[in-house]
Amino acid sequence: MTERCREKYLVAGPPFLFLLLMLAVPCVITLIASMSYPGEFGGLAPFISKDTHALHGLTLETYLFFFSDFIYTEIFIKSILMAAGTTLICLMMAYPVALLIARSPKKRRNMLVLLVILPFASNFLIRIYAWMIILGPQSALSRLVNGILHMFGQAPVHLLFSSAAVLTALVYVHLPFMVLPLYTNLEKHDPALLDAAQDLGANAWQRFCQVTFPLSLPGVFAGSALVFIPVLGVFAIPEILGGTGDMMIGNLIKEQFLVARDWPFGxxxxxxxxxxxxxxxxxxxKAGAIHA
Amino acid sequence: MHDRHPWLWAAAMAAYAFLYLPLAIVVAYSFNDSRLNVEWTGFTWHWYQVLLHDKNMLVAAGNSLLIALVSCLISTVLGTMAAIAIHRHDFKLLNFMVMTPVAMPEILLGVSLLLFYIQVLHLTLGMLSVVLAHVVFSTGFVAIAVRAALAALDERIFDAARDLGASPWQSFRHVTCPLILPAMIAGALMAFTLSIDDFVITFFTAGVGVQTLPLHIYSMIKTTVTPEVNAVSTLLMLLTLALIFTAARLAPDTLKGKY
Incomplete structure (x- = not known):
């Protein structure tokens, strides 16, 4: 073995073995568990059992069970819609921020980017808790909204424990994931393109729609993936801010593991x-590659 | 400058306000002389005093600090090794494995580790299971910081060290290590921050064995809204801010993994 080769194994070995054991193996176990029978007292049934009448071995029953009741598919569809809505709102809020940063003088850009990241130095739960305060039944916002509703003769509404509260917090928590890739893209645009468009008679709106936006599509796709993926896995936000009908995939998974204790289904x-x-x-x- | 339309300004400023207002409210009400987070009634340190006498909170904070310290030490060593292996030996599979926990939704890592601990290792959930789980996701963040530092190095210094008769270990100890040390410290601070803030993965891997600060905050906000939560939030925010600022000063690329 050459020295370089030995060095390679010495350096790569520990992190590789650690992640093999703590990441790859657990992922495989999850896949196997999804095809197991539930154990008698929660957990999984043993794969090999002396009792021939007991359920053991691998099965696709849990996958069939998923489709046997529409409620699970419905929660998946609702979660995907929720994630899509979050992504869209994040995109609409993040775009002006990213554009403003990209068009600010160079010296100020890093500061403005830092200002986007900074609120997220706070704990995830604190950011959710902040919305519990803002949307609470006695809060200034609740009183304002219900005051306006009252003026128009409408019944008062609860802002907290609603889909709107969940959506607001989802947008709040994931906004910087959209701003940063967008900004990275917009910063690279050549300002001469906009000059050219202006000389050809395009107004500000046309310049945006026909030059800036199409060029920024790779950033849009990257940001959308960075928002959509974590949103689809959340469980704390719907649990704390949502009502009973706002369950998402994450809540369903958590429920199976910690409450129902049906691990194969989880x-x-x-x-x-x-x-x-x-x-x-x-x-x-793929979409990003086409537009890049 | 081009096309900095007043509407653009207004929309961007509204977004910044949206980002900061909620946190400002949390901080402000931590000094509020009222049990309800509804109206400003006067200034008080009361909730910070309550915090100092809340035994459960202090135990949870102690656990969080211990877990963060141990997991940050382990992940700094593993992350640095991984970064070197990826940079010097182009180990693509390791790169994929290191980055996967950074990109995947936390709940998926949490439940697969839970399954692994219980079904395979037959481990009693507690401090150890949480520390190991935190190492899994923070190793990637250390690796990102250290890789950026390695990429910025001039490869010729290693040739020089070898020509002067340095063994690989001596070359690491006296050449590489001092040069990547700021990035390693930045990565370690990031790992510490992520560990202290982590809720989801801890939630699945802690069992009933250990209470951390985020788990304690979670159980508090699920039952009642009390300004004590505002106070602990404010302190936690200050701590994380200080850590992130230090990390960003030492190695600007550290934050890129998370954001």
């Missing part, structure tokens, strides 16, 4: 979520 849900995410990651990277 694992099945995780595998299905992973499949959807991989599909989306693949699609966005």
């Amino acid at each position: 694992a099945t849900l995780s595998v299905m979520l992973t499949t959807i995410l991989l599909l989306i990651a693949w699609l966005t990277s």
